[in-house]
Amino acid sequence: xxxxxxxxxxxxxxxxxxxxxxxxxxxxxxxxxxxxFFGFLGPNGAGKSTTIKMLTGLLEPSAGSIEILGxxxxxxxxxxxxxxxxxxxxxxxxxxxxxxxxxxxxxxMYCLDKxxxxxxxxxxxxxxxxxxxxxxxxTDFSHGMQKKLALAAAVIHGPKVLFLDEPFEGVDAIAAGxxxxxxxxxxxxxxTIFLTTxxxxxxxxxxxxxxIISQGRLVANGSLEELRAGVASSLPGTESGQxxxxxxxxxxxxxxxxxxxxxxxxxxx
Amino acid sequence: xxxxxxxxxxxxxxxxxxxxxxAAVRWSMFKNSLRSTQGAIEFGASSVAFIIYGLMGxxxxxxxxxxxxxxxxNDEWSMLSLILWVLFVIWQVVPVALASVQAQFDLEGLLxxxxxxGAYFLLHLIFGFIxxxxxxxxxxxLGVWIGIxxxxxxxxxxxxxxxxxxxxxxVFLVRAIFAWIDRWxxxxxxxxxxxxxxxxxxxxxxxxxxxFRGQSTSHARHVTANELKTVDSIQRWLPPGLAASAISKxxxxxxxxxxxxxxxxxxxxxxxxxxxxxRLRAEYRGxxxxxxxxxxxxxxxxxxxxxxGSGPIAAVIEKELRTLMRALPLLYGIGAPLLMVFIFxxxxxxTGSMGVHAAPMALLISLGxxxxxFTQIFYNNLGAEGPGIxxxxxxxxxxxxxILAKNLFYGVLYLVDAALVYVLASMRLGKPTPIxxxxxAAWLLFSLPVHFAAGNAFSLYMPYRIRLGRIGRxxxxxxxxxxxxxxxxxxxxxxxxxxxxxxxxDRLWISVPIFLVLAVVAIIIWLRVLRLSDSLANRxxxxxxxxxxxxx
Numbered sequence: 001x002x003x004x005x006x007x008x009x010x011x012x013x014x015x016x017x018x019x020x021x022x023x024x025x026x027x028x029x030x031x032x033x034x035x036x037f038f039g040f041l042g043p044n045g046a047g048k049s050t051t052i053k054m055l056t057g058l059l060e061p062s063a064g065s066i067e068i069l070g071x072x073x074x075x076x077x078x079x080x081x082x083x084x085x086x087x088x089x090x091x092x093x094x095x096x097x098x099x100x101x102x103x104x105x106x107x108x109m110y111c112l113d114k115x116x117x118x119x120x121x122x123x124x125x126x127x128x129x130x131x132x133x134x135x136x137x138x139t140d141f142s143h144g145m146q147k148k149l150a151l152a153a154a155v156i157h158g159p160k161v162l163f164l165d166e167p168f169e170g171v172d173a174i175a176a177g178x179x180x181x182x183x184x185x186x187x188x189x190x191x192t193i194f195l196t197t198x199x200x201x202x203x204x205x206x207x208x209x210x211x212i213i214s215q216g217r218l219v220a221n222g223s224l225e226e227l228r229a230g231v232a233s234s235l236p237g238t239e240s241g242q243x244x245x246x247x248x249x250x251x252x253x254x255x256x257x258x259x260x261x262x263x264x265x266x267x268x269x
Numbered sequence: 270x271x272x273x274x275x276x277x278x279x280x281x282x283x284x285x286x287x288x289x290x291x292a293a294v295r296w297s298m299f300k301n302s303l304r305s306t307q308g309a310i311e312f313g314a315s316s317v318a319f320i321i322y323g324l325m326g327x328x329x330x331x332x333x334x335x336x337x338x339x340x341x342x343n344d345e346w347s348m349l350s351l352i353l354w355v356l357f358v359i360w361q362v363v364p365v366a367l368a369s370v371q372a373q374f375d376l377e378g379l380l381x382x383x384x385x386x387g388a389y390f391l392l393h394l395i396f397g398f399i400x401x402x403x404x405x406x407x408x409x410x411l412g413v414w415i416g417i418x419x420x421x422x423x424x425x426x427x428x429x430x431x432x433x434x435x436x437x438x439x440v441f442l443v444r445a446i447f448a449w450i451d452r453w454x455x456x457x458x459x460x461x462x463x464x465x466x467x468x469x470x471x472x473x474x475x476x477x478x479x480x481f482r483g484q485s486t487s488h489a490r491h492v493t494a495n496e497l498k499t500v501d502s503i504q505r506w507l508p509p510g511l512a513a514s515a516i517s518k519x520x521x522x523x524x525x526x527x528x529x530x531x532x533x534x535x536x537x538x539x540x541x542x543x544x545x546x547x548r549l550r551a552e553y554r555g556x557x558x559x560x561x562x563x564x565x566x567x568x569x570x571x572x573x574x575x576x577x578g579s580g581p582i583a584a585v586i587e588k589e590l591r592t593l594m595r596a597l598p599l600l601y602g603i604g605a606p607l608l609m610v611f612i613f614x615x616x617x618x619x620t621g622s623m624g625v626h627a628a629p630m631a632l633l634i635s636l637g638x639x640x641x642x643f644t645q646i647f648y649n650n651l652g653a654e655g656p657g658i659x660x661x662x663x664x665x666x667x668x669x670x671x672i673l674a675k676n677l678f679y680g681v682l683y684l685v686d687a688a689l690v691y692v693l694a695s696m697r698l699g700k701p702t703p704i705x706x707x708x709x710a711a712w713l714l715f716s717l718p719v720h721f722a723a724g725n726a727f728s729l730y731m732p733y734r735i736r737l738g739r740i741g742r743x744x745x746x747x748x749x750x751x752x753x754x755x756x757x758x759x760x761x762x763x764x765x766x767x768x769x770x771x772x773x774x775d776r777l778w779i780s781v782p783i784f785l786v787l788a789v790v791a792i793i794i795w796l797r798v799l800r801l802s803d804s805l806a807n808r809x810x811x812x813x814x815x816x817x818x819x820x821x
Contacts, residue, residue, distance in 0.1 A: 003348075057657060057662060057663070058662055058663070058809075058810065058811075059811060059813060060811070061809075069372075075807040075810065076803065076807060077663065078665040078666075078667060079665065081663065081665040082665040084663070085662045086659075088659045088663065090656040090659060090814075090817075090818045091656060092656055092657055092658075092659035092663065093655075093656055093657060094588065094592070094654065094657035094660075095586065095655060095657075096591070096592045096653075097591060097592070098275075101587075101591055104584070105584050105585075105588045106660065106664070108580060108581060108583070108584030109581050109584055109585075109660065109661075109664040109665075109666045110664055110665060111580070111581070111665060113664070136722045137595070137604070150702070153660070169669060187367070187650040208697060227362060
């Protein structure tokens with residue numbers, strides 16, 4: 001398991017969220033060190049987005065606590081929010097603005113001065129290849145363009161901790177490559193990134209540490225090597241020294257049963 | 270085993286199965302909406318609203334029916350024509366007025382299923398039939414028909430055909446107008462053109478005033494009489510005039526002439542249906558409304574008209590202004606009451622026995638009515654954020670700052686609207702005395718903070734999403750609408766009551782300190798609500814995000 005060095009960038013203790021009788025997230029305890037690229041995986045409905053919403057103040061935990069950069073975090077922690085960037089599930093865009101207008105709005109909401117906001121807006125639009133679309137309303141953007149804009153908005157204020165909920169969904173391969181290098185650049189400058197995605201290949205390539213959540217519970221947490229070793233030792237058919245892919249690790253932890261049961265749909269057989 | 274059923278016409282097995290499925294899903298949505306307390310309250314408020322609309326419809330139906338009876342008994346068929354014109358205006362205007370407050374179902378979502386065009390068109394019509402305006406319109410048509418048949422039982426069939434065709438024409442036309450406006454609002458350029466045309470139309474209203482004023486001379490009356498004759502000859506060939514003509518000719522036993530009018534009316538009906546079908550066909554085929562400007566245009570617009578100032582308050586104000594300029598439904602809401610103020614002021618002018626305070630009282634009522642246009646903005650001030658509401662919670666800017674900025678922006682906007690109302694009312698009724706003006710201004714100082722305080726609380730407790738690209742097919746909150754209307758009536762009632770009482774004792778100046786004291790209390794409450802809004806928003810954030818960011 002992860003041993004945090006000094007103050008953790010993100011720390012949770014017994015994080016739980018109930019929706020009526022349903023427990024969406026149960027007793028999740030995490031410690032993510034500064035500068036870590038952290039992948040948070042799980043099947044659909046496992047509780048990934050609910051966890052991110054709690055970590056960013058969009059959802060109140062039913063139980064447990066959250067610390068960001070060593071300080072207790074609640075929805076009212078405004079100073080801490082200046083240090084956080086988020087691409088939430090719904091992207092949080094304002095459809096009736098153009099991309100530059102939206103980025104300028106976000107910059108000022110994060111208390112950047114006007115010149116900085118304008119400079120960063122132009123730079124981000126160029127970087128995200130959205131500069132040619134600066135007259136188009138956000139509502140008319142394609143899904144991929146909206147994702148890029150949401151990501152631009154999440155980093156405009158230079159956050160120390162970045163939460164990304166499916167940031168690469170709908171983004172083309174060229175843009176995805178650029179985004180990955182941008183995120184790696186942020187990591188090298190000491191930022192912490194908390195990423196959820198269904199594209200395991202991206203996690204494998206980018207993330208140093210991974211946690212897997214299933215049915216609301218944390219079922220694995222550690223570095224990729226630690227997870228590999230743990231799974232290899234528990235799988236009977238695995239040869240020693242075999243390098244398991246993240247997909248194999250993921251399936252062995254949460255999806256083995258589903259894959260092994262070769263169900264067929266009656267009308268497609 | 271194959272379970273696919275054959276596709277085909279509007280009434281094929283597949284289409285019928287789809288209608289049943291749609292009815293079932295609507296029923297399920299209704300049942301599910303009752304699961305939450307808010308849904309149950311919403312249902313209660315909707316029921317109350319429908320009862321109110323029903324009573325309005327019945328009242329109108331009785332009134333128009335009585336008018337039709339009088340016209341038929343006295344053989345004054347031009348009166349029936351006038352009645353049908355009134356009905357036509359109600360049918361076409363009411364849906365726009367109710368667009369933001371009545372829940373509607375967006376049928377475009379059905380296009381991902383194998384729905385035939387005939388079925389899609391039919392469903393549009395069916396949803397048109399269960400629209401509040403159609404119910405009111407149909408009740409009125411029924412009232413008119415009963416009135417005519419009571420006076421002339423022999424023409425019950427012809428009048429039924431004529432009024433039926435007239436009703437169908439109205440249903441087609443109102444749906445076509447909505448479909449085309451939604452189309453224009455879907456693209457930025459057409460949306461901006463529509464906004465400009467709308468504002469020019471509003472400005473054009475101002476020129477009606479001098480036109481009406483010139484009627485006092487005999488020459489002007491003569492010219493007006495000639496113009497009325499021209500108007501009458503034109504209106505005979507328009508749907509309300511044709512329906513009236515078909516009925517009147519059948520009463521005169523001129524069946525051929527009656528059939529001629531009915532046929533032309535039928536052509537209008539088909540034309541309106543065709544216009545609607547044309548739009549729905551494009552929707553059905555999945556038109557691409559994508560739009561990208563040329564590089565040249567982009568360069569020309571860069572850096573244009575950026576409001577200076579930094580910080581979250583300026584940012585929110587700038588965002589609100591930009592959003593408003595691209596949101597016809599909100600602009601319509603703000604601008605439409607000006608038309609009613611014009612009519613109100615005309616009514617006051619025509620009643621000369623209202624006393625010396627009639628004009629200032631009309632100004633106060635007009636200002637109160639202009640506030641109606643701001644209901645959605647004041648009482649659901651986060652509704653237009655959509656998924657962007659998440660940003661407000663993610664950013665380090667407190668929600669109270671956002672709400673304060675919105676209050677300031679829309680407060681100033683209302684004052685601009687109020688200034689226009691003042692100019693309009695002064696032109697029609699003459700300038701109010703300084704004391705009456707001071708009293709009205711003091712009432713405004715009381716009224717605005719009350720609406721801000723209540724509106725901010727409503728916006729957090731009863732939010733609903735406003736879809737800015739649409740003038741119809743919105744999902745409002747009846748609870749919020751009904752309660753906000755009650756507050757508006759209350760605030761206006763306090764103003765009118767104090768004003769009338771002071772005027773009665775011929776001490777109008779006393780109303781100024783009374784309103785100022787009320788204003789101080791209202792401002793304290795507003796500031797208190799603002800202070801509480803952060804904790805309130807955090808407590809209610811899940812509902813706010815779920816309601817405003819949902820994709821449906």
